[in-house]
Amino acid sequence: MLVSEIIKCKLPEIISLREKLSLNAELSFKEFKTQKILLDFLNKSGLKTSVLYNTGVSALLNNGEECIALRADMDALPVNGVSHVCGHDYHMAIIIGTALVLKELGYENCVKFIFQPAEEDEGGALPMIKEGVLENPKVTEIIGLHVWPGLKVGKISVGPGSSMASVDDFHITFKGIGGHAAMPEAFINPIYPAIEFIENIKTHNEDSLVSVACINSGNTSNVVSSEAIVKGTVRTFNVKLRENLKEKIINSANTVAKNHGCEAEIYYSWQYPPLINDKKLTEEFIQSSKIILGNENVLPLVRTFAAEDFSFFAEKVPALHFRLGIADDNKGLAPLHSTFFNVNDDAVFYGIYVIVNFLINKRISIKQDN
Helix, strand or coil, X not given: CCHHHHHHXXXXXXXXXXXXXXXXXXXXXXXXXXXXXXXXXXXXXXCEEEEECCCEXXXXXXXXXXXXXXXXXXXXXXXXXCECCCCHHHHHHHHHXXXXXXXXXXXXXXXXXXXXXXXXXXXXXXXXXXXXXXXXXXXXXEEEEEEEEEEECCCEECCCEEEECCEEEEEEEEECECEECCCHHHCECCHHHHHHHHHHHCEECCCEEEEEEEEECCCCCCEECCEEEEEEEEEECCHHHHHHHHHHHHHHHHHHHHHCCCEEEEEEEEEECCEEECHHHHHHHHHHHHHHHCHHHEECCCCECCCCCHHHHHHHCCEEEEEEEEECCCCCCCCCCCCCCCCCCHHHHHHHHHHHHHHHHHHHHHHHHC
16 A cells, blocks of 8 residues: 555544644643643554653654654643644644554654653753653654644755754843932943943844843833843854854943943853754755655745754754645644644645655665665
């Protein structure tokens, strides 16, 4: 039976699972019902499962010393109550659907399926890595995906190199001396270094973005506060540039504070690295996808300053993260995290289709190389 026919036979079961996951959507670190649904389904399907990082799940198809891994995120958002308006229910369904189809095909290679909690919060990827999710068996390559609004069903977007940005946050408090606004000789206004700092560090180009999202000082017109607080975020596609921007922000805050007779209290939170697709793995995936979808349906990837903690997996092993089309004339047009977010369910077929065919082609390639 053809791969496409097997997927179509399994689709009602997979779509039903997706709907069940959607109805039981849970916030980060609270994915206990989601975890049980996944464990019950995977165990019933004959896969070996384990629990990591409290609510995370790992499942194994076949034994081996090494394996390729497929990752899906599990958590939902506090939108429309609690709901999967970032498409994580589709990610989980596609990865489980891939497991079912590979098992039906009698696929012999070892594959690990990783279901990661807390992607929308502090990130569950790094804690799962620390608990050994990339070991026993050793993961040599990993694949992830994200449903993508505005991209038509039947199309994917993928490319080597930087896919999504790093993300770091800063919180800087400029400390002066408060006082009556009519007596400038008696106060040191912390707002002035805050303004100069913002002008110095604001950045937006093709490789980096520094955005100030919050500035707060005082609450009335005639009293100067002793503090001015500036909060913002830093996004880059380059590890070295990320380091340089951190240094620039810290140096600028200290310099302007000193110039204005103030002090700067700096909190800089080093969070996600940039998500970088491995060149060789990505080119193999593109070639495989073009064969089954057609050249016109495998589009180059446009980098986004949004971030994704799949990047921690990509730091450890060669990784691929692609975007899956979910749109038709009515669905899949609203942005991620929107109250109106929805998906054309046909995307589930194509997500499974491209991954399964890639793994089959990769298995054949491995055998030929040996």
